[in-house]
Amino acid sequence: MGEFDFIRQYLQRQQSGAEVVLGIGDDAAIVRPLPGLDWCISTDMLLAGRHFFADEAAADIAHKVLAVNLSDMAAMGAQPRWALLSAALPQLNPVWLSSFCDSLFSLAAAHGVTLIGGDTTRGDYVFNITIGGTVPQGQGLRRSGAQVGDDIWLSGRVGLAAAALQQRLGRLRLPETVFAECNQALLRPTPQVALGQALLGVASAALDVSDGVAQDLQHILRASGVGADVDTTQLPTLAALRHGLPESTLLPLLLAGGDDYELLFTAAPAQRAAVAAAGIASGTALSRIGTITEQRQVLHCLDADGHPIKLDQQGYDHFG
Template sequence: MTEFDFIRLYLQCQQQDSELVLGIGDDAAIIRPRNGYDLHFSTDMLVGGTHFFPDVAPADLAHKVLAVNLSDMAAMGARPRWALLSVALPELNKDWLTAFCDALFTLAARFGVTLIGGDTTKGNWVFNVNIIGETPYQQALRRDAAQAGDDIWVSGLLGLAAAALDRHWNKVTLPATVFAQCEERRLRPEPRVALGQELLSLAHAAQDISDGLAQDIGHILKASKVGAEINADLIPTLTALAQQPSLTVAQLRHWLLAGGDDYELVFTATPAQREAIIAAAERTHTPVTRIGVITTGTQLHLHDHAGNVIQLQQQGFDHFG
């Protein structure tokens, strides 16, 4: 199979899209954006040995490759529309490619995303997605709009992906049932796109949690020039994981605050929006939890229920750290 056979047989699956003038098959795609909307552009790269294990199932890899980019759109409250996929593969294996592309297009169809281009080359397992989304004019969620007095919320459960990774590296032991639930979150994160769009009229600032809660909310604090108080004991996680007798409190808190790979949302909103946010969470079938408050100043302060200060050795993942 040649590179062009791969593109023609596996990737050139045009979906109906009124704004897509020209998709895969030319030197560039053509999009005619709608009046009254802002476009959002984001990209994420996954590298074998860093972001995924070499023996990962192709369907799981395809899901994550696209899901982490959908999560960026969710954090802006954007509707994802189009994606470009660039890949470096050591070989073109038909069975592997079929499983990968079936899962990729299944997730893309679920969120209304059309694949409009990209690039392919022979290399050692690299996947890069460029994603484009849209929000109504000047309504996007941003990092620089948090205000003192805002509640801090998170979606879903945190720490599961980090726990699964530590189990892979034999740093911890977990019962098979608990590990399976953590591994499912690591392999197949759920992009909170619907919640993000609901938050457009409710939240001030938002960010997706990819590198660790403490580090990622730090981006909001820096952009908004504010501080935060977070009660670590309020951060939601899998009950069965938190109750493992072999885990130390420090280990669990590291997963929750600095583990990363969660792809949940952290967002801020005025207390007056609490009921509306809970209603939005129910409409989108997304659990949300209030974990703290935005403060004046510029520092992030972490504590437990008793008011004890929590110090972190690291706040999140750094590729060059």
């Protein structure tokens, strides 16, 4: 099987998407703007050995590479629309490709995303997806809108993916069922797309947690010119982690673990009912974890006694 057979057999599927005038198969796709909407556009690259284990199941890799991109759309409050996939593959193995593509198109269809283009080449596993979505004009959720006194909110649970990674690296020993749940969070993150859209007009700033709560929150603080106090006892996680791990193991997982793909956002206290409604509408648990302060770029993570915690590692830096 050659490159062009692969494209025709596996990638040129019938897909919907009223805005897609021309999909896979030309020099570029053609997408027609939708009236009154802005485009949000983002890209994420995943490499074997860095973002996933090289022997991970094809379906899990495909899910994750699209999910982390969908998570960026969620963080903008955008409706995902289309995606392009670049893939370097060591060979074209039909079993592997079927599994990869079925998983990719399944998650894409669940979010109304049309695969409109891409590039394939021979090489060690590298996957890059660029994704585009829409928000009502001028309403995209940015990192720069947090105001002093705003509540800080976090969706779902954090620390699970990091716990699974630590176990797979031999640095942690969780009970089997706990590891299984954490590993599922690592392999199959759920992008909070519905929640993001429900937060339009409600959240003052938002991002998705990919590098760890502490480091990602710092991005909001920098962009908004504010500070934050975070109550670490309110950080949502698996009960088995919260109660089964010593604090010195638990807190780095929760604050600096990364790979969570939950939404971290701020909203005025007057919006608490609206935030709760957004959580219910999207079927997502939401935790109020802290408050925006006026101390520019100063993040205090407080323990049960209200004392600041010193974190050795702030979060994931690809070149740190």
